Amino acid sequence: MSASRPWPAPAKVNLGLRVVGTRPDGYHLLESCFVPLDLADRLWIEAEPASTTSVSLEVAGVAAGVPGGDENLVVRAARAFLDAAGRPARVAIRLEKAIPVGAGLGGGSSDAATVLRALDAAFANAIAGDRLAAIALRLGADVPFFLDPRPAWVTGIGEHVEAIAPFPALDLLLVTPAPPLATAEVFRAHDAALTPGSHDRRMPPLRGIPGRTLVAALASKEADHAGIAAGSPPQGLAELLANDLEPVAARLCPGILRVRRELERLGARVVAMSGSGPTMFGLFDGSEETTTAGAQGRFEATDRVLAVRTLGAPLDLGNRAGASWGVV
Missing domain, CATH: 3.30.230.10 (Ribosomal Protein S5; domain 2)
Incomplete structure (x- = not known):
């Protein structure tokens, strides 16, 4: 080979x-x-x-x-x-x-x-x-x-x-504050924060939300009026994209809250955490707006800042690795 x-x-x-x-x-x-x-x-x-x-x-x-x-x-x-x-x-x-x-x-x-x-x-x-x-x-x-x-x-x-197909292309600004977080550590903290025998979710489960509804919400400029399904109470895009692990991850990595506030100040439509953190992402309208936010953001020298776009299918990425600012 x-x-x-x-x-x-x-x-x-x-x-x-x-x-x-x-x-x-x-x-x-x-x-x-x-x-x-x-x-x-x-x-x-x-x-x-x-x-x-x-x-x-x-x-x-x-x-x-x-x-x-x-x-x-x-x-x-x-x-x-x-x-x-x-x-x-x-x-x-x-x-x-x-x-x-x-x-x-x-x-x-x-x-x-x-x-x-x-x-x-x-x-x-x-x-x-x-x-x-x-x-x-x-x-x-x-x-x-x-x-x-x-x-x-x-x-x-x-x-x-x-x-899920088709899926809209989304422009995101990723910001990863220090320190890195181990997935197991975040889940242990999540479990410790729960009432024994419960899964006290702050957000409703995603189960039952049609993929097309999330796609429509992401594509819509009226994110605050995105509904889950017919007959459901209105639910904003920020609620759909919320991450149950963010509160405990933010206690382990205080930079998460700082980055959230800065992405909100920069005008992101939605700010949320990916996976077990600590990377936060801001959803912006277009690559130019995302790039501008990355360049103008008041981030710390140790933050990893990347402007990226979502993929609808596996692609040959060549030398593409996102536009970046800060420490690499």
Whole structure:
């Protein structure tokens, strides 16, 4: 398998995230709209048959905080694929990071899924699609989505992925304050804040909201009058895109509230948090407005600021990695 082709691994943003329950094994049940972005890591992968499996990884770019060796999800993904396929191989991976680490944008999960897709192509679909999805889920709850990254409703612990099409292109300003947040830490804080035996949601569940309704709300300039469904009380777009994890994430990372206020000051239609944070996003009307907001924002030197656009389907991103300001 040649390393000449770069494999793009796009980030994602969560447009609304509800924690609706917990399984007996401790995994959380979620409802969220996942949408890929034109911000992407890139991977170059070489694989050739060998008597025993070995996986090497070189990381470049925005690599602070990226674990090396077998602790890296990319290496674990390669080993999991080769073990399941029964194809020992020598694999060399070069990972060029553009997606902030520990930011709630799914960078590590996307990288792992991209390795699965690349090796599946190299070994002529050696693993059936359902088995590949099962491997992805064992690696992480977000990984199955990135096997075919396009706008989707994601439910369960991440294993139920239902594509939404068509989906409008959205211009977002991402701001990631320090420090990075570990997903497990945020969920522990969320659980600790709940009344025992309850899931005291501040926002209504997304279940039952037709995908077309959210799409219409996103496309509408009248966001404050977007309804969930016929006969439902009016509900604003900000409520649809709210994230149950933001209150606890903001206690772990106080910069979240500061960034929220600045994005609101800059005139974002909606401000919300992606994933388990700490990345906040502001929805703006068009790329020019988004770029202007990024340039004029009063952000701290340690904030990572990126102007991005959502993708309707997987694309070859080439050298595109979002327009950025601040520390890279």
